């Protein structure tokens with residue numbers, strides 16, 4: 422699904438410029454916030470298992486730290502680009518601001534395909550990534566976390582390397598750590614659960630109930646799986662999910678009219694969220710082309726895979742039954758896609774609000790790590806629910822009051838908070 426020629430950084434800047442204009446931001450603040458503060462691009466040479474050497478390209482991009490240390494995940498992806506990481510770093514700044522946690526925005530990445538790397542090679546990549554940027558990151562500077570194709574294991578290797586280099590324990594350096602090793606209960610579920618808290622409130626505002634809701638989900642990774650789990654526990658049904666097929670280098674959809682069985686699908690899925698087509702077909706799922714998740718006759722669409730999925734070409738295919746789109750992924754809808762969704766009267770909960778549960782729980786993890794005192798899962802989940810619900814209403818009230826899309830309202834709140842912090846620090 423490519424649609425219009427797509428550059429996520431240009432899209433993030435276009436979104437920013439529109440809202441900066443509406444907010445009447447002065448030129449210096451615009452110049453400061455429309456580009457990242459600092460970028461690191463570097464080589465990571467790795468000795469491969471067969472004795473050969475390969476050089477991977479790594480990045481860490483820090484967009485803004487006026488409200489606190491930079492915060493954001495690290496993606497391992499073969500199609501990673503500098504502009505993608507730039508855009509993602511900007512969205513992290515708005516994400517931490519919209520849920521009002523004392524952190525800034527950053528993002529990291531490595532151009533690689535973990536499918537083709539052994540665990541030892543991945544460990545070497547994680548340690549090499551930390552060695553290249555150790556002086557620019559840390560609990561008080563920039564705090565990484567998992568993202569696409571990185572997990573708690575990767576975070577622990579990175580933490581270990583960091584601690585070896587600085588010579589002391591520093592659990593606040595990274596979040597998304599495994600439970601028992603500084604991780605927070607509830608962190609794995611947090612992003613997916615947060616998406617559904619936002620959906621729950623949006624349905625409530627429309628007088629609809631979770632137990633009568635149907636959804637179609639793009640992706641079956643960490644975010645999607647936990648969103649489905651919570652939606653099911655509220656009594657809703659997911660009729661269709663899509664997932665990547667590494668062998669075919671293409672996505673496929675899996676549909677069941679009476680709803681997918683999460684536990685069963687998980688039993689036929691690898692650690693990257695890739696569902697086995699053969700097993701799903703045997704279990705009675707209809708296997709459809711990868712783009713079909715968007716055409717389903719459901720109440721809610723949850724894009725929880727990659728950028729540029731709802732665009733000029735695909736947005737017109739959305740069924741008239743869809744009332745809500747909740748963006749589990751970062752940047753799934755392009756500005757032309759947004760315009761079509763808005764025209765159709767669909768209530769779109771934008772990415773940096775809908776998927777902020779992950780970083781919110783990362784913040785809880787930092788607080789627990791720093792105190793060396795860990796909360797129960799119920800405490801974490803209920804604090805997460807409160808934070809997400811409050812942030813949702815702050816945005817939806819502004820959207821209704823001003824009669825603007827949710828994305829614009831979320832941007833207005835976030836950008837105003839960051840601009841204010843920059844101003845008060847005397848930067849602009």
Ligand code: GLU
Pocket residue numbers: 492493494495516564565566567568596751776777779780781783
């Ligand atoms: N990678 C996640 C995101 O895009 C989480 C970031 C974090 O916890 O720092 O929001």
